Each structure stands twice: as C-alpha cells, then as structure tokens.
Amino acid sequence: MAERMYLYDDTVQTNTRFVSFMGENARFDLAIIVSDRYYGKKLVLDIQGGRFAIIGQDDLDEPGYLEEAYNLNEEDAEELRSFLYEIV
Template structure:
C-alpha cells in the first residue's frame, strides 16, 4: 500500500446554526456553518436535498446561483435568498 499524500488535514472550531422554515412551496432544513476557512462566507447545507454551497452576499446576488446549487425553482430560490440575506 502506498503512503497517503494529504493536501491538508486541519481541525478547527466552527459555529453551526440549524434552522427549518416553510416557504410557499417548499420546506427548508438548513445547517449554516461559520468557519474561518471560507473567507467570511458560510457553508450552507440543505439537509433534505443533501446539497450544499459556500455562500456569501456576493453569491446571493449572482443570478441563478441558488437555483443551480440546490436544484430549486426561481421562486424557491427567492424564498431561500430572502432568508439567507438575513443571516449571512
């Protein structure tokens, strides 16, 4: 067996907020992880869909970003975007 080559192997303290809310057409169960690793952005996991994205305010303003990352409709992305603007 060859020796494993690590690119990095770090451990750090994080803060995680678990939040669930119901939009007009979809429920969102999110884990929002704050870490020093992502240059001020948050790691946002959608527990129901098993999808995640690293999100900052600049990403929220990018057309189609949430729709693509979470495979949701424009309407659902609008609801998620509205919530994320409050917490990011």
C-alpha cells in the same frame, strides 16, 4: 500500499445554526456553518436535499446561483435567498 498524500488535514472551531422553515412551496432544513475557513462566507447545507454551497453576499447576488446549487425553481430560490440575506 501507497502512502496517502494529504493536501490538508485541519481541525477548526465552528458555529453551527440549524434552522427549518416553510416557504410557499417547499420546506427548508438547513445547517449553516461558520468558521474562519471560507473567508467570511458560510457553508450552507440543505439537509434533506443533500446539497451544500459556500455562500457570501456576492453569491446571493449572482443570478441562478441558488437555483443551480440547491436544484430549486426561481420562486423557491427567492425564498431561500431572502432568508440568507438576513444572515450573510
């Protein structure tokens, strides 16, 4: 058996916030993970959709970023973006 080559294997402390809210058309069930790993950005997991993204202010300002990352239409992405602006 070949020896496993690790690129990294770290254990870090994190803060995780679980939040669920209802938008006009969609429910959002999120886990928001904060650590020193992502240069001030947050790891945002869509629990029901099985998608995640590393998000900072610059990502929220990027057109189409949330739509692509979470497979959302424009209206649902705008509701998520509005929430994330409050916490990023």
